[in-house]
Amino acid sequence: MQLRDRVFLLLGGTGGIGQALVEPLVQAGARLIIASRTIDEKPRVIAREETPGTIMTVRLDLSADDLDHQLVGLSERFPVIDGVIHCAGSNHFASISQAPVRAIDEQIAVNLRSAIIVARHFAPRFSQRGTGALVFVGSTFGSIGFPGYTAYCATKFGLRGFSEALRRELADTGVEVMYVAPRATATAMNPEAVNAMNKALGNVMDAPEAVAGQILKAMKKGQKRRFLGWPEKLFVVLNSLLPRLVDKAMLKQLPVIRRFLDSGATQ
Template identity: 35%
Template structure:
């Protein structure tokens, strides 16, 4: 796909990955509109967790040309499941899962009318390799993966391409001190936002269906699908490390 002149809508575009991705897409001639809570270049400031603001955005998108929708915005929670507040859980479910679905609903009619369009959902390896203490985050990313697969099959042959991309750990402000310590103690590799952005841009241009970034994570995702018990046992030790870290940060 040639990106020159394409109208791109990117949620979470003012974050680490988003800024790097916007720059790449603009270099290739795309017109990128960013949806973010913070102001930035060509940004529509929107709180996607606010029902009224989300409704207003969807109404706008129904009459606005969008050639490529990139659902990047997301929230993370690392902690014991009972300690996640109901408010934070609700916001995470909205931003990580409801928002991509709602935005896809809004742009699909126009794409179908033009018989061309691409929806790109940025998930996580945790969507296929669920990690203890990232329980609700893993659940939302698994849901996004399922949505992407079903959507692709629903509109096969209609000119709509659906791309799902699963990065591994990325060095962004989403990683607080506890997560950084977990990564260090479990030897997790953190990719740079720039590296991830390049993978996303490449997947868009080549219309890839499913992309998992990084090894050995990609291998373990496939192994988990075949032998989940093996992964269960492998992650018990990491769970215990996470318990130690979470305990050490309690007030």
């Protein structure tokens, strides 16, 4: 995938993995339009001898009912957009009986609905142009259901399926569709209960910068799908072929998971 001189719309670029992607994308020669519902619309310049570039910031509410209309206005303002990186996300660590409806709605809207609407808007434009890129950042939990993340897993499973179907639908066009699935990542989105649980379970949490580096590597290689982390990549395959083995492993972990799930220290 070409990065130099490509104009990417970066969704979720103000925190976690998205924020970690900004610097390496600019260093690779890309121009960025960073969208968030909480930022000021002020352009800034990253000056590098080898890669000077401009970063524009715009407001975009991915959970809004009128997201499609917001995207029309954005395209009219920035018709040069020829790539989208969707790494916005929302999660909520709680048992299903304790999950607030608003948190469920937010996860569906941000993690899944917005990705579909964004693709619906840009895919025909990119197809007509003969080139374009749609990059979706999912999760290992898009392949492995995990206790306490039932709604989150549902949205990420949906995102993985959507990106796969979309890639096949656009296979005869010039549009590249990529899905990248990080494992647990140390971002502010995780409440302390989750950090403590991962430590107790021995789960490795990657730094956002490390994940961003892997995403950039996958983009440069033009990989259609990439799962990050070991042994998580193995578990993804096992869960697909022999889910009962993963069921048993999760059952053994469940007492530890419940200790943090029911601690009251949820997000």
